[in-house]
Amino acid sequence: MPLFAYKALASNGSVTTGEIDAADRPEALRVLDKRGLQPVNLRESSTAAAASVSARSGKGKSRTDEIDRAISKKAAEEEKIPDGPVKLKRQEVILFTEELSDMLSAGLQLEPALKSMEGRQELGNLKVVSTKIRQIVRDGVNFSSALKKVSPSFGPLYCSLAAAGEASGALDTILKRQAHYLKTLAELQSRLILAMIYPAFLILAGIGVSIVFVTTLIPQLVQLIESTPGGKIPLGAAILIGLSDFLAKWWLVILLVLLAAGVFFKAWKDNEANKPAWDRIKLNLPLVGPVISSRFYVQFLETMANLVGNGLPLLRALELSRDATQNRSLRSELDRVIEQVGDGRAFSKAMVRSGAFPPLLIDMISVGEQTGKIDMSLRRAAERYDKELDKDLQRIMALIMPAVLIVMAGLIGTMAYLMITAIFQTISNLG
Numbered sequence: 001m002p003l004f005a006y007k008a009l010a011s012n013g014s015v016t017t018g019e020i021d022a023a024d025r026p027e028a029l030r031v032l033d034k035r036g037l038q039p040v041n042l043r044e045s046s047t048a049a050a051a052s053v054s055a056r057s058g059k060g061k062s063r064t065d066e067i068d069r070a071i072s073k074k075a076a077e078e079e080k081i082p083d084g085p086v087k088l089k090r091q092e093v094i095l096f097t098e099e100l101s102d103m104l105s106a107g108l109q110l111e112p113a114l115k116s117m118e119g120r121q122e123l124g125n126l127k128v129v130s131t132k133i134r135q136i137v138r139d140g141v142n143f144s145s146a147l148k149k150v151s152p153s154f155g156p157l158y159c160s161l162a163a164a165g166e167a168s169g170a171l172d173t174i175l176k177r178q179a180h181y182l183k184t185l186a187e188l189q190s191r192l193i194l195a196m197i198y199p200a201f202l203i204l205a206g207i208g209v210s211i212v213f214v215t216t217l218i219p220q221l222v223q224l225i226e227s228t229p230g231g232k233i234p235l236g237a238a239i240l241i242g243l244s245d246f247l248a249k250w251w252l253v254i255l256l257v258l259l260a261a262g263v264f265f266k267a268w269k270d271n272e273a274n275k276p277a278w279d280r281i282k283l284n285l286p287l288v289g290p291v292i293s294s295r296f297y298v299q300f301l302e303t304m305a306n307l308v309g310n311g312l313p314l315l316r317a318l319e320l321s322r323d324a325t326q327n328r329s330l331r332s333e334l335d336r337v338i339e340q341v342g343d344g345r346a347f348s349k350a351m352v353r354s355g356a357f358p359p360l361l362i363d364m365i366s367v368g369e370q371t372g373k374i375d376m377s378l379r380r381a382a383e384r385y386d387k388e389l390d391k392d393l394q395r396i397m398a399l400i401m402p403a404v405l406i407v408m409a410g411l412i413g414t415m416a417y418l419m420i421t422a423i424f425q426t427i428s429n430l431g
Contacts, residue, residue: 002044004028008037086129088153090186096126097179104172111137142166157299160324164303167320168310177302188393195397199404206408213415214244221422233422240418276328283329287396294389296330297361301382309375315341330356347374361385 004025007017016037022028028042088096096117103113114134118127129150136146144163147154154162158178165174218240225233233241247254269278283289300321307317318341322334333356340350348366351357361381368377 004042004044006032006037007041008032010037085149086125086132086151086153088125088129088151090153090182092126093153093158094179094182094186096129097175097182099126101172101175101179104175110143110171143171157324157326160320161303164307164317164320164324167316168307168312170306170310173306173310174303177306181299191397195400199401202404202408206411209412210415213419214240214247217419218244221419225422225425240415276332279327279329283327287392287399291389291392291396292327294385294392296325296327297358297385298382298389300325300334301361301378301385305375305378305382308378314347314374333357 002022002024003019004022005017005019006028007015010016020028020031022031025042025044032042099117100113103116104110108116111134114130114137117130118134132150133143133146136149137143141149142163143166144159147159147162161174161178162171165171168174222233222241268274282292303321303324304317307320308314312320315338318334318338322331322338325331325334333354336354337347337350340353341347345353346369348362348369351362351365364377364381364384365374368374371377
């Protein structure tokens, strides 16, 4: 007989909780009415069957009271769960992904794994997230949909990859790769911040020196030259003085124009109609474009390898990989590939006709099609482009420092040259 957990109001106005045995929900409502209780919440209990068996075997009223207290405590804990989405830090998302992938890899099902994470007190916000996700999954909702409802911190890419993992039965592998990707991204951000500390100090020092030149040294030099008989201000110094006067007079207008331009640009790129164009522009940017392309190839190839390797049809794997692609321009290219593969064309041939994929990648996939081991070819290609992505990132990191040094040296050197030239000209006039 099913076991129903209830929360009801007694005749004296107090709230009581417990469990009752009933054949169905209407009978459970009738039992509560006979006891003089007005139900507030009534649902079929998911507690262990051993508890209900013990209660029915007549082990005494004390055992029933103990179960009622446990249900009451559980209901009180569930009431403390905050409503609405829960925001997580990046490190919390990484920790959640690693813990869940490890448990799924060990053979646990999704709900028991989430239940285990729910009991980890030291996880902080992850306890709340795990509880809410488990409750939604227990009601029959997909894991990827539960992620979207519970926290915006997982993002569209994360949720799309989770949906792909559910469809292929390789959720643990997908989550493990996603954890690696998030850790790589966090490490890159940390390295970028560390690499920018010294250039930032150089930039601030250069700005400070420039302000001193423009506001103090150059005006004093101009007064010296003008007080010298036959003195003439050099062209370079005159340009700097004019620029200084212009900035001093119009700096507020310039600042407002820059802010307006920034707001206009953000509104333009956030518009749904302009997002494909902005994504195409990002792919063509120097230094940044190759990184975006390499990251797409790695993500696309790894997802495809996991999906195809777990028995998913090629066309369905392509559709799920397309949904996990954030760049609209690249997604439209995958739409063309999917359309051609759906018409019966070979995967490699469809990529050739698209024109958006490098020849080496197409050749590696073509070898996989000929040998019947396309999942292995996709994985090898992913490893190759992962190395290319790492090289591109190292190249960018290596170029930051020299670029800043060259710009600052050119700026300070130009002003110093103009100052020295003006001083020598003044000395020549005095002679």
